[in-house]
């Protein structure tokens with residue numbers, strides 16, 4: 001019966017779809033690869049060994065591996081063989097401040113792969129306050145993905161529907177929600193809404209993330225500085241001093257303690273925020289501190305640059321601070337007071353930034369970093385002697401995998417893990433520049449920065465996508481990675497609930513004679 005209806009064109013279509021599926025299968029499964037003679041570097045240690053990759057997974061890690069016939073051989077002698085980077089904080093194609101970030105899920109991810117990052121977690125925004133619609137809209141944006149990605153969801157208002165949608169999204173692979181205590185009139189939530197959100201996160205086993213700046217005071221600061229006649233990008237830094245970040249961080253940390261739920265403080269840009277995170281961790285509270293690459297390498301002087309293009313490019317929130325903050329943030333990261341490094345990659349080109357000429361309050365906030373992160377961390381933290389290559393792997397990959405419940409599928413080179421692998425050659429010197437980067441933005445906040453060490457090969461799920469300066473990426477091959485709730489940060493939390501929050505106990509005391517004496 002099938003035979004009868006089979007015409008030439010039908011046959012052609014069937015053949016092409018079979019060939020397409022075959023190509024996709026070969027594409028998805030990736031080739032057999034043997035990486036020889038490199039120093040396999042995981043967060044928990046290093047060894048000189050060979051790595052066999054098959055079907056998109058790490059198959060073997062051992063010395064003197066035999067090279068199967070037809071396998072691709074990569075010579076990694078003198079190089080580090082590391083898990084691909086995981087960037088837990090990005091904003092691709094984000095609608096924000098009247099603009100849309102100019103890197104989408106293809107260009108942003110291609111840039112990431114060229115810089116050794118093989119997975120990112122993007123912030124999906126609700127659409128008109130609707131979380132489910134926001135999720136669907138971001139899934140559509142991600143259809144052109146060329147590497148693995150996950151989503152956090154932002155919560156910008158509160159209602160019974162928002163609470164219900166959070167519970168639904170947790171079943172769809174989102175295990176973290178972000179609350180903004182800044183961006184008044186746009187993304188900001190009140191303390192009441194934030195508390196509701198924290199309690200819901202605890203209930204469903206999702207990590208609460210917070211953008212911690214006092215949005216009310218920032219609004220006053222912006223008006224004050226602007227009316228003082230300071231309208232340029234430097235006004236952005238002056239309007240939101242670091243102690244407004246400190247205030248909001250301490251408030252968020254204490255509200256999370258009140259609810260007894262883990263808290264993840266995004267983009268800790270100042271000593272003030274770091275001290276609050278460190279203080280909370282010192283009293284055993286589950287608080288994660290996430291500096292971003294710009295805070296490790298840049299300082300606020302860029303915003304005082306007379307060239308508006310350069311100054312506006314450095315406008316992000318919380319602002320990039322004075323050099324003294326950078327030193328402390330690097331030390332806190334080296335000392336384990338901060339746990340991982342992200343980028344907050346949110347790119348607006350100079351035309352988009354120029355809408356803020358004459359009024360810093362409308363310059364779209366955000367900087368680049370998705371391609372530069374590993375190189376900036378390597379230069380600022382390893383080449384400076386502050387951390388070891390294993391620490392480097394922890395703060396650029398493993399910690400994110402563990403926090404977001406992806407470990408050991410991601411974040412480690414071990415049999416059974418996804419074959420997301422980079423080769424970093426410490427002997428290759430290069431300079432960062434908008435002229436050579438892969439992002440769509442026409443500026444680069446790290447312009448001219450010299451880096452000693454370079455990611456020379458990137459392997460994404462068993463396929464070589466970056467090699468000797470050549471990108472080999474295809475839209476639509478990226479995969480949404482589901483992240484399960486109740487991750488490691490939630491283990492044993494309920495014990496804390498049981499162990500009453502008050503030394504005198506929290507069981508009702510039977511007070512006698514009170515009423516009847518009246």
Ligand code: URQ
Nearest residue numbers: 316317318344346365366
């Ligand atoms: O606040 C964020 O994380 C977004 C809106 C990106 N922009 C920024 O300046 N950080």
Ligand code: ZN
Nearest residue numbers: 211266267317
């Ligand atoms: Zn933020």
Ligand code: ZN
Nearest residue numbers: 089090091344
């Ligand atoms: Zn962000």
